[in-house]
Amino acid sequence: MKALILVGGYGTRLRPLTLFRPKPLVEFANKPILVHQLDALVAAGVTQVVLAVSYRAQEMEQELSSYAEKVGITLIFSHETEPLGTAGPLALAREILSSNPEPFFVLNADITCEFPFKEMVQFHKGHGKEGTIVVTRVEEPSKYGVVVCAEDGMIQRFVEKPQEFVSNKINAGMYIFNPSILDRIEVKPTSIEKEIFPAMADSGNLYAFELQGYWMDIGQPKDFLVGMCLHLTSLKAKGAKLATGDGIVGNVLVDPTAKIGPNCRIGPNVTIGPDVIIEEGVCIKRSTIMKGSKIKSHSWLDSSIVGWNCVIGKWVRMENVTVLGEDVIVSDEVYINGGKVLPHKAISASVPEPQIIM
Amino acid sequence: MEDPNGNAIIKAVILIGGPQKGTRFRPLSLDVPKPLTPVAGYPLVQHLIESCIHVPSVKEVLILGYYPADEITPFISEIGPLYSSIKIRYLQEYTRLGTAGGIYHFRDQIRAGLSNTSCFILINGDVCGDFPLSEMLEFHSIKRDIPALLTVLATEATRQQSSNSNFGCIVEDKNSHRITHYVEKPETFVSTLINCGVYICSLDLFPCISKIFSQRQANYYAGEIQDNNGDCWESIALEKDIITPSVGNTGCVYVYRSNRMWSQVKTAGSAIYANRHYLALYRERQPERLANSRCKTRNTPCKIIGDVFIHQTAQIDPTCVIGPNVSIGKNVVVGPGVRIKESIILGDSVIQDHSLVMYTIVGWNGMIGKWTRVEGTPCDPNPNKPFAKMDNVPLFNDEGKLNPSITILGCHVRVPSEVVVLNSIVLPYKELSRSFSNEIIL
Numbered sequence: 001m002k003a004l005i006l007v008g009g010y011g012t013r014l015r016p017l018t019l020f021r022p023k024p025l026v027e028f029a030n031k032p033i034l035v036h037q038l039d040a041l042v043a044a045g046v047t048q049v050v051l052a053v054s055y056r057a058q059e060m061e062q063e064l065s066s067y068a069e070k071v072g073i074t075l076i077f078s079h080e081t082e083p084l085g086t087a088g089p090l091a092l093a094r095e096i097l098s099s100n101p102e103p104f105f106v107l108n109a110d111i112t113c114e115f116p117f118k119e120m121v122q123f124h125k126g127h128g129k130e131g132t133i134v135v136t137r138v139e140e141p142s143k144y145g146v147v148v149c150a151e152d153g154m155i156q157r158f159v160e161k162p163q164e165f166v167s168n169k170i171n172a173g174m175y176i177f178n179p180s181i182l183d184r185i186e187v188k189p190t191s192i193e194k195e196i197f198p199a200m201a202d203s204g205n206l207y208a209f210e211l212q213g214y215w216m217d218i219g220q221p222k223d224f225l226v227g228m229c230l231h232l233t234s235l236k237a238k239g240a241k242l243a244t245g246d247g248i249v250g251n252v253l254v255d256p257t258a259k260i261g262p263n264c265r266i267g268p269n270v271t272i273g274p275d276v277i278i279e280e281g282v283c284i285k286r287s288t289i290m291k292g293s294k295i296k297s298h299s300w301l302d303s304s305i306v307g308w309n310c311v312i313g314k315w316v317r318m319e320n321v322t323v324l325g326e327d328v329i330v331s332d333e334v335y336i337n338g339g340k341v342l343p344h345k346a347i348s349a350s351v352p353e354p355q356i357i358m
Numbered sequence: 359m360e361d362p363n364g365n366a367i368i369k370a371v372i373l374i375g376g377p378q379k380g381t382r383f384r385p386l387s388l389d390v391p392k393p394l395t396p397v398a399g400y401p402l403v404q405h406l407i408e409s410c411i412h413v414p415s416v417k418e419v420l421i422l423g424y425y426p427a428d429e430i431t432p433f434i435s436e437i438g439p440l441y442s443s444i445k446i447r448y449l450q451e452y453t454r455l456g457t458a459g460g461i462y463h464f465r466d467q468i469r470a471g472l473s474n475t476s477c478f479i480l481i482n483g484d485v486c487g488d489f490p491l492s493e494m495l496e497f498h499s500i501k502r503d504i505p506a507l508l509t510v511l512a513t514e515a516t517r518q519q520s521s522n523s524n525f526g527c528i529v530e531d532k533n534s535h536r537i538t539h540y541v542e543k544p545e546t547f548v549s550t551l552i553n554c555g556v557y558i559c560s561l562d563l564f565p566c567i568s569k570i571f572s573q574r575q576a577n578y579y580a581g582e583i584q585d586n587n588g589d590c591w592e593s594i595a596l597e598k599d600i601i602t603p604s605v606g607n608t609g610c611v612y613v614y615r616s617n618r619m620w621s622q623v624k625t626a627g628s629a630i631y632a633n634r635h636y637l638a639l640y641r642e643r644q645p646e647r648l649a650n651s652r653c654k655t656r657n658t659p660c661k662i663i664g665d666v667f668i669h670q671t672a673q674i675d676p677t678c679v680i681g682p683n684v685s686i687g688k689n690v691v692v693g694p695g696v697r698i699k700e701s702i703i704l705g706d707s708v709i710q711d712h713s714l715v716m717y718t719i720v721g722w723n724g725m726i727g728k729w730t731r732v733e734g735t736p737c738d739p740n741p742n743k744p745f746a747k748m749d750n751v752p753l754f755n756d757e758g759k760l761n762p763s764i765t766i767l768g769c770h771v772r773v774p775s776e777v778v779v780l781n782s783i784v785l786p787y788k789e790l791s792r793s794f795s796n797e798i799i800l
Contacts, residue, residue: 281695281711298696
């Protein structure tokens with residue numbers, strides 16, 4: 001089977017992490033976001049994946065080529081020269097996607113969940129219609145596109161960001177389509193939700209597959225952290241090897257090359273990347289520390305994302321979804337509350353209120 | 359009278375006011391009289407007593423105020439033995455008598471044992487600094503055609519600060535050093551030379567005050583209504599009632615200029631400023647008081663930066679980093695990995711592991727948890743302006759928000775672990791449950 005992943009563009013919502021790094025390569029739970037999806041696709045028997053990109057295709061190609069070889073998957077980069085929306089990229093990759101009559105997956109690159117691809121295929125073949133949309137239940141459906149469907153799963157209609165409660169099932173950003181869908185799409189900026197799905201729903205060609213387990217769109221820092229908590233819980237439940245020992249609290253994922261000093265308290269819900277150094281007396285909660293960063297003694301971090309190769313001084317306090325881009329240096333004794341700091345910046349004064357630091 | 363060395367004996371009088379004064383020193387002054395609040399390890403008034411003791415001819419220090427005696431006399435008894443060569447006494451005023459009314463009321467105690475030509479030092483308890491008292495005495499005693507009634511210590515301030523109703527402003531005759539004009543807290547510019555609240559007074563001052571006293575008494579019993587700002591008719595102010603009418607080209611009030619360290623101590627924030635300056639003075643004059651790795655008389659294993667006072671009963675973990683400009687009081691316990699700077703930690707407080715305390719006054723018996731950040735904002739004088747003094751910034755800005763200031767924890771305040779308390783004032787006995795920023799917490 002084949003898959004197309006909508007990688008898209010600049011990843012602006014996840015800035016400053018995505019300022020100089022393509023979003024699919026940003027590590028989520030110590031593995032690039034895209035690799036989570038690719039691993040799951042490979043496990044489901046997918047051998048060819050089209051990556052619909054509009055930005056930094058070369059960088060991704062280089063980084064992913066060795067992975068692709070190792071895992072035995074073919075990666076094809078479909079490069080949009082103009083933004084084609086959420087449907088246009090399918091048309092652009094028409095030749096590959098329609099090379100055989102098998103249905104193909106389409107995934108939104110920002111999604112994290114348990115990726116039940118085998119079950120999705122079964123469900124899709126079961127109803128035999130043109131398209132399957134994965135839906136998930138959320139608490140605040142009004143922020144998303146809401147799906148209204150019958151008991152057997154046939155989708156009746158969509159409502160974008162409803163003002164009154166319609167349903168709590170939303171489009172989870174994962175689909176299976178038969179190649180015939182490509183006849184509906186042209187190579188031009190097209191929204192799949194607004195222009196393609198309504199017609200398919202009217203003709204009874206769209207079915208909803210209910211996702212079990214957790215789901216999160218990790219395209220912005222706040223949700224990235226929520227998604228990380230959910231993902232770690234799921235890893236634990238599946239018996240994955242999480243960190244244990246003195247000073248580890250709850251679910252904590254630590255790369256084997258990271259070093260943690262004495263008298264620390266790490267966790268719950270913390271991810272520590274490769275080559276990270278954490279000195280003594282540090283407390284980290286609900287945060288991600290990317291590769292190569294260093295956190296000096298007695299600091300306290302909560303709900304923060306520390307980018308690659310940062311240096312955080314002693315007695316620093318960071319909280320409230322503070323995000324540091326690559327190579328940020330934070331001086332000793334600084335307080336950052338909800339700061340978004342761009343790469344290569346040195347912070348020597350506190351940021352007591354949420355702010356973007358350029 | 360003379361002392362055994364043949365020097366004329368003089369006395370010192372320190373005016374410390376009472377509970378209605380020093381409200382800007384809350385919440386610290388809610389429990390302990392402001393003059394007894396430690397700064398650089400010793401109560402504010404003790405620093406003033408020590409300034410007086412450095413003058414060899416001072417044989418008695420009288421402390422005047424209207425605090426109940428039982429709040430002050432225990433302190434006096436405690437420090438008595440430290441300064442055994444002089445007598446120290448607290449005289450309680452029966453009501454607010456003002457900066458001249460108090461000394462007039464106790465004139466007999468002040469005059470006792472002094473010769474007629476003697477004088478006494480008078481210090482306003484609200485100030486701190488390095489006072490050139492011996493030099494002022496010499497200056498005061500110079501033979502003049504018009505003998506000095508009063509010598510006023512003065513220092514330079516900025517034009518803006520002196521015209522903002524903050525200080526008493528002095529116009530000086532450069533040749534005779536007479537004060538030719540004096541305005542108390544003017545709203546417009548008069549002079550950049552300001553009154554430090556430290557005086558040398560001749561005993562002739564008492565007849566002067568007596569005249570005013572008699573006048574007031576006559577008016578009172580004649581049934582005239584007197585508005586004395588809510589005080590009784592016996593309350594007489596030195597600045598307004600004595601100095602202001604006595605200055606002029608043939609007046610008898612003189613000014614002595616100094617540029618040595620001086621500051622008012624009216625707000626709790628100014629205590630941090632005073633703390634820093636007294637610690638710097640220790641470095642010069644009494645280095646044995648500092649926990650300083652250079653002086654090697656104190657064996658504190660933790661890391662010390664700059665000037666730091668640590669009481670000998672305090673326990674500080676060796677992994678701490680303390681200073682600059684920190685005073686740590688009696689029995690304070692500081693856990694591993696704590697960083698304290700520019701702060702005063704009062705007695706019996708506990709600060710737990712990995713916390714950070716800066717620009718803060720932690721009141722007595724405070725408790726700060728682990729990984730907690732307690733931080734204030736300094737209100738130091740503008741370093742770009744020469745002679746700039748501390749700004750007494752109002753508590754709230756024009757929009758009704760709390761101005762960033764030193765964080766103050768009243769006594770017995772408990773701050774939990776892992777929170778941040780920023781630019782806030784916490785009243786005594788409060789147990790915080792979360793982070794706070796820019797708030798007064800009742």
